[in-house]
Amino acid sequence: MSVLVIDGLTKTFRGFTAVDDVSLRIDQGELRGLIGSNGAGKSTLLHLIYGKLEADQGTIRFDETDVSRLPAHLRARRGMGLVFQLTSVFDELTVEENLLLGALPKKPRARLPVDREEVERILHLVELDDVRHRHASQLSHGRQQWLEIGIVLLAKPKLLLLDEPTSGMTRAESRRTAELLKQLQASRATEAIIVVEHNIEFIRLVSDRVTVMHRGQVLADGTIDEVQANHEVQASFLGRLH
Amino acid sequence: MALVALPIISDDRFLIDRFGRYFLFAIFALSVDLIWGYGGMFTFGHAVFFGGGGYIVGMLTTRGGWFLPVPFWLALAAAVAAAALLALALSYFVFSGKGALRGVEFAVVTLAVAVIAERLANAGGSISGGQNGILMQSRLGVPGVISLHRGYGFYALTGLLLVATYFGLKWFLRTRSGLVLRGVRENEDRIDLLGYEVPLVKRRTFVLSGALAGLAGALFYVHEGIVSPGTVGVGASTLVLLWVVLGGRGTLLGPIIGAILLPHLTASLSGTLLDTWLVVVGVILVAVIVLFPAGIFGFLTRPRKA
Numbered sequence: 179m180s181v182l183v184i185d186g187l188t189k190t191f192r193g194f195t196a197v198d199d200v201s202l203r204i205d206q207g208e209l210r211g212l213i214g215s216n217g218a219g220k221s222t223l224l225h226l227i228y229g230k231l232e233a234d235q236g237t238i239r240f241d242e243t244d245v246s247r248l249p250a251h252l253r254a255r256r257g258m259g260l261v262f263q264l265t266s267v268f269d270e271l272t273v274e275e276n277l278l279l280g281a282l283p284k285k286p287r288a289r290l291p292v293d294r295e296e297v298e299r300i301l302h303l304v305e306l307d308d309v310r311h312r313h314a315s316q317l318s319h320g321r322q323q324w325l326e327i328g329i330v331l332l333a334k335p336k337l338l339l340l341d342e343p344t345s346g347m348t349r350a351e352s353r354r355t356a357e358l359l360k361q362l363q364a365s366r367a368t369e370a371i372i373v374v375e376h377n378i379e380f381i382r383l384v385s386d387r388v389t390v391m392h393r394g395q396v397l398a399d400g401t402i403d404e405v406q407a408n409h410e411v412q413a414s415f416l417g418r419l420h
Numbered sequence: 421m422a423l424v425a426l427p428i429i430s431d432d433r434f435l436i437d438r439f440g441r442y443f444l445f446a447i448f449a450l451s452v453d454l455i456w457g458y459g460g461m462f463t464f465g466h467a468v469f470f471g472g473g474g475y476i477v478g479m480l481t482t483r484g485g486w487f488l489p490v491p492f493w494l495a496l497a498a499a500v501a502a503a504a505l506l507a508l509a510l511s512y513f514v515f516s517g518k519g520a521l522r523g524v525e526f527a528v529v530t531l532a533v534a535v536i537a538e539r540l541a542n543a544g545g546s547i548s549g550g551q552n553g554i555l556m557q558s559r560l561g562v563p564g565v566i567s568l569h570r571g572y573g574f575y576a577l578t579g580l581l582l583v584a585t586y587f588g589l590k591w592f593l594r595t596r597s598g599l600v601l602r603g604v605r606e607n608e609d610r611i612d613l614l615g616y617e618v619p620l621v622k623r624r625t626f627v628l629s630g631a632l633a634g635l636a637g638a639l640f641y642v643h644e645g646i647v648s649p650g651t652v653g654v655g656a657s658t659l660v661l662l663w664v665v666l667g668g669r670g671t672l673l674g675p676i677i678g679a680i681l682l683p684h685l686t687a688s689l690s691g692t693l694l695d696t697w698l699v700v701v702g703v704i705l706v707a708v709i710v711l712f713p714a715g716i717f718g719f720l721t722r723p724r725k726a
Contacts, residue, residue: 250612250613251612251613251616251618252615254614254615260613262610266607266610267607267610268602268606268607268610269606269607270602270670271599271602271603275602278599279600279603279611279614280614282599282600284614284615284616284617286617329610329614330614333614333615
């Protein structure tokens with residue numbers, strides 16, 4: 179079953195077509211890598227998926243519902259979780275408070291209790307138990323990124339979107355992030371994951387399947403080996419993949 | 421403790437009365453701190469609610485015709501309700517939809533609202549009293565039973581209100597809504613993308629803040645005996661920001677300290693340094709803000725390195 183179905187998505191900025199008739203299907207249990215050179219349109223596509231931008235044409239069906247015209251916060255409520263490229267945590271709140279904001283019910287009048295055990299489990303999963311009372315601003319960049327993943331996970335997303343999660347991370351932090359994503363996929367913590375990345379080594383570590391974008395269009399789609407063997411991909415930016 | 425003991429250790433009724441006024445300033449400062457210090461919404465126009473509270477009470481208790489004048493306590497309730505309604509209307513306008521305002525844009529709109537309010541008050545003729553404002557006829561208290569208009573009674577009334585406001589806000593900030601509000605201050609986009617309804621969070625806080633400022637203002641101007649156009653303008657709106665900055669934004673005790681310290685310093689120095697007091701106050705203010713950017717209370721409670 180598909181978690182996300184994108185059909186003919188197009189976005190133009192003042193005559194420049196950033197995303198051009200893109201169609202994509204993400205299935206349950208999948209961890210999809212989305213790669214491409216700068217300006218290929220992958221970030222714009224991500225913005226269209228979670229609702230920061232509205233498409234000029236095309237549809238986005240998420241969890242069997244058309245969400246193309248929904249604002250971002252309602253898409254989030256339906257189960258889309260985004261981890262930004264530049265870490266986006268609550269600097270002057272403690273790690274624990276940050277995670278609570280992920281766990282609290284989002285509907286205005288919902289009075290559901292917070293699942294404290296789940297908060298503890300995620301705190302442990304992202305390895306932040308030792309700094310739970312520290313302000314988020316006091317953490318290293320890598321740990322802030324894990325904290326953000328923890329916040330988003332506590333909102334129980336069906337689809338986890340990550341925009342260049344290893345940007346600014348050390349090699350060790352990148353490796354740990356890859357392990358974390360594989361762990362999430364294996365444990366079915368979310369139904370599907372999309373990772374937008376420049377770091378091909380990272381994509382090789384985590385992704386089952388890769389979509390390559392070029393000039394706003396889908397250039398190729400398949401395993402990383404299939405994609406690397408693709409002549410069009412080689413012609414456009416093969417050097418970057420080695 | 422010193423403030424609780426003040427009426428016991430001092431029989432200076434003028435001083436006690438003055439501190440009662442500061443307590444109402446402190447509630448006003450807390451109302452601003454709630455939206456600015458805890459919600460990240462910088463406002464240049466909050467005196468619209470503080471002075472507006474005074475105007476509503478003044479108009480409802482001194483004007484005649486139709487159902488007017490009404491008893492003071494009813495007018496007070498109406499002033500709080502009117503301030504809350506104005507805040508609700510304004511917040512719908514600025515926080516909703518795709519053109520929702522934040523940061524400097526929001527501050528500019530509040531500034532414009534303060535300018536408009538002052539002009540309206542000036543041009544309001546017999547309704548607002550024009551440039552002369554409204555001379556209050558009500559007195560705080562229950563006629564024939566208890567007077568809370570001056571001295572110890574006024575001190576007790578405003579002191580209790582301040583304590584209730586302080587603990588009420590302390591409780592609110594510990595609730596889920598309080599945590600989400602602080603989240604909005606820290607990172608509005610993140611809160612939005614977690615699925616929270618940011619405009620609703622802001623509206624609720626703005627209405628609560630407006631109502632608090634309206635209550636404090638209504639009591640203050642009845643006590644003062646007059647409300648005039650300057651009380652809803654940019655000047656009064658800026659003064660409260662200084663109290664909050666001086667004491668410590670984003671803390672609850674800071675704005676209380678600022679709202680007592682700065683007016684007390686001003687009142688004390690203006691009596692002794694007749695020509696230069698404004699300069700001295702300005703220098704002290706700049707020095708404190710430069711030396712303690714987090715405010716006095718923010719400095720005292722800052723995390724220290726081990």
